[in-house]
Amino acid sequence: MGKTIIEVKELHKKYGDFEAVKGISFSVQEGEIFGLLGPNGAGKSTTLEIMETLRAKTSGDVFVDGWNLDTSPNDIKKIIGVQLQTSGYYPSLNLTELIVLFAGLYDEEVDPLVLLDSVNLRDKAKAKYKELSGGQKQRFSIATTLINRPRIIFLDEPTTGLDPQARRNLWDLIREIRAKGTTVIITTHYMDEAEVLCDRVAIIDSGKIIAINTPDKLIDELVESGFEKRKEVKQANLEDVFIHLTGKALRDD
Numbered sequence: 423m424g425k426t427i428i429e430v431k432e433l434h435k436k437y438g439d440f441e442a443v444k445g446i447s448f449s450v451q452e453g454e455i456f457g458l459l460g461p462n463g464a465g466k467s468t469t470l471e472i473m474e475t476l477r478a479k480t481s482g483d484v485f486v487d488g489w490n491l492d493t494s495p496n497d498i499k500k501i502i503g504v505q506l507q508t509s510g511y512y513p514s515l516n517l518t519e520l521i522v523l524f525a526g527l528y529d530e531e532v533d534p535l536v537l538l539d540s541v542n543l544r545d546k547a548k549a550k551y552k553e554l555s556g557g558q559k560q561r562f563s564i565a566t567t568l569i570n571r572p573r574i575i576f577l578d579e580p581t582t583g584l585d586p587q588a589r590r591n592l593w594d595l596i597r598e599i600r601a602k603g604t605t606v607i608i609t610t611h612y613m614d615e616a617e618v619l620c621d622r623v624a625i626i627d628s629g630k631i632i633a634i635n636t637p638d639k640l641i642d643e644l645v646e647s648g649f650e651k652r653k654e655v656k657q658a659n660l661e662d663v664f665i666h667l668t669g670k671a672l673r674d675d
């Protein structure tokens with residue numbers, strides 16, 4: 423794995439008296455899919471938005487590709503891809519027009535059809551955002567993160583609310599993006615997703631990182647500590663049954 427592309431040191435975030443992030447430190451290597459895992463309210467989005475320059479921190483240091491968040495936020499903005507708020511998806515514009523609009527904001531030249539192709543939405547080029555299925559909406563949202571050809575993209579719970587087929591389809595897309603050299607920081611509270619998708623994960627609970635490692639090593643450590651699953655481990659789970667019966671093909675295209 424390559425060099426360190428993100429470094430977070432002793433990050434704190436207070437909302438009034440409430441401390442949502444309590445001094446977390448971690449680093450992300452270039453080309454990784456790095457997962458921030460945790461229950462609702464753990465501080466995942468807060469941490470992500472601070473790294474994205476969208477939210478002010480209370481204290482601590484953040485470096486993105488060597489740029490200090492305090493002194494060089496604009497340099498950071500140029501090399502990261504951020505999911506835009508859906509409120510920016512003007513209802514009267516179709517997907518092509520939205521991409522042209524966003525590309526203009528980033529001052530980038532982008533071929534909308536090539537970009538839509540990369541997220542499997544070329545045939546929806548003339549559709550409006552509200553006409554898309556849940557999976558298609560997420561794929562479009564990911565396309566918008568790629569407009570400025572970023573080195574790092576941040577995805578906040580991209581698969582929440584999707585059906586199993588759409589979820590797998592999105593995992594494939596995220597792997598493709600990484601295969602092109604882009605570092606991916608993703609939040610999720612689905613552990614199966616983190617296990618198959620992430621190279622390394624940080625588990626956050628109540629604003630603190632309580633574990634950080636590869637999914638494999640975390641599982642091995644737990645097993646070595648004497649942990650045993652109460653239930654007999656079967657060779658498949660209900661989701662396997664569901665996918666086996668209904669197929670992997672996407673339904674929403």
Ligand code: ADP
Pocket residue numbers: 437442460461462463464465466467468469
């Ligand atoms: P997660 O993304 O892990 O669900 P968040 O980062 O959204 O967690 O929130 C962490 C905690 O901070 C939660 O308790 C949440 O209620 C609180 N919080 C988030 N944003 C704000 C805000 N703007 N003002 C006050 N409290 C907030």
Ligand code: MG
Pocket residue numbers: 466467468578
């Ligand atoms: Mg969140």
